[in-house]
Amino acid sequence: MDINMTEEVQNLLKDEGFKKEEIQEIIEKAESNGKKLKHKSEDTFIAKDDSENLTTYAVYTISGEGINLNNVYSHKMHIDGLTGGELHEVENDDQSEWICQKCNETALERNVDMSYMGVTRAGPAIVCPKCQEFYVSDGVAKTLKTAESILEEKRA
């Protein structure tokens, strides 16, 4: 499976310390087991890899020429589960722009508990209501990066 990327994305990989092979593996795994999000109106997908200290996301499209990698991002905060425990009805519009490809369900935007450096707090995530797989958008990852920096400074 070939991965195509612009110079901008190549630089992003370099700046963030990702290897192309790692990202390729994340995408291949998602393509084989179907655990990925698909945008409601575009042929864009999000695949992820949870390791102990880092969750990495790849945003990509598929064309006849292979995989086009559009964005890569990560966060160190570990998602523990839904804030408040269980998935229950909420009275705000929590439908995300994403569909869980595996379950064919519209993913919801919900608060999840996130832990980092011994601190657990809530944060916003995209959650499949059926398989309860959690994802984070690129914008929220940026927000989490700021939160992580603050915790690193304060907990040092």
Added chain:
Amino acid sequence: MPAEDYAPINQDWLEKAGNLWTTPWADTPSERVTVDPIILSHAASMFRKSPGYFYKNPEEAVRMVCHTCELYDVTPVGHYLYADYWGEDYGGELKFQESAPPGMQKRPITTPEDVDNFEVLSPEELAKGPSFTRHFRALDTCKEEYPQMFAPITQLAGTMELATNWAAIEDVFMWMITDPDLVDKLCSKAVDHMVNASKVTADRYGANVMITGSVVASGDLMDREQIKRFSYNPVSKAVRKVLNEGAGPGIYYHLCGNHSDDFDLWKDAPMSPFTIVQIGYDGKEIFPTSKLVENFGDRCTCFGTVDTKLVDRGTPAQVYEQAKQQVLAGKDSPRGFILGTACECPTNAPPANVHAIVKAAKDHGKYEKF
């Protein structure tokens, strides 16, 4: 009064106060609960200045706030804001008053057609507008002169507060009955404005702490369904969008007034790792901290409150007693606790009453969880 006319801030105090302030967010052990009485124009009264002078002079305002924080031994953050932001950016007229915060005199929306034609300003346009220009004069001063007391706050307010800064409150409330879809439209524009305003602060300072919530949309003026439709839902949408734009991470849900019938909705409002929920009143009584912690303690930092009417008109003993009850009920809340006032510290509150809140935190707010 220029910066050099103030006595230097005691650095030992600042370090200690900073540690108290960090605990609710980062679970770092410290001695006791921090107190944030939301000092704004009250600081002016400490320097024999008027609220009008305070709001017309943002650089001086933030200096006065920072030094008043030291004087009272409270949370070291240089606030500057008022309720009626964002009206003049869209062509309204803001009047500076001598004895009260600035208030909207003329609003940009007067007819339903104006709502349709109302165009939300871009982040670039907002950054140059009068609200941010004034706001950044204060924040830049704080960042330069009191860097350890700086927080990149944006006074977003909620969708109903924006709606009633853009159109007269009586018109908005009439439309809620006669043409609720029009108010939906107005609130939807408020959502876009909130996102754009957050982007401005995040771009300027690298982070953003949004003050939002529900003030006009409280139980004394609106019922639960109205609050849900015109405040909770659009505010949730705005906060979610802001976080998805990377323009967080701070969220301060300021639920001013009576929220007996809608407080539970906010348990599911979008949260970030740095979220505070503050609820003013439960009916006519101060919102019990025990109820706040029971509902929000496992979700975010709880901001327990002392009745601002009591701080303004009560005795120090009455203030102390209420602060004591609130701090005892909240101090070991799992995700942090702050003791403060139900809303802004009244301009002419007796200093002894503000001190009584701090004294209660010192006497009864020692953490047991560390």
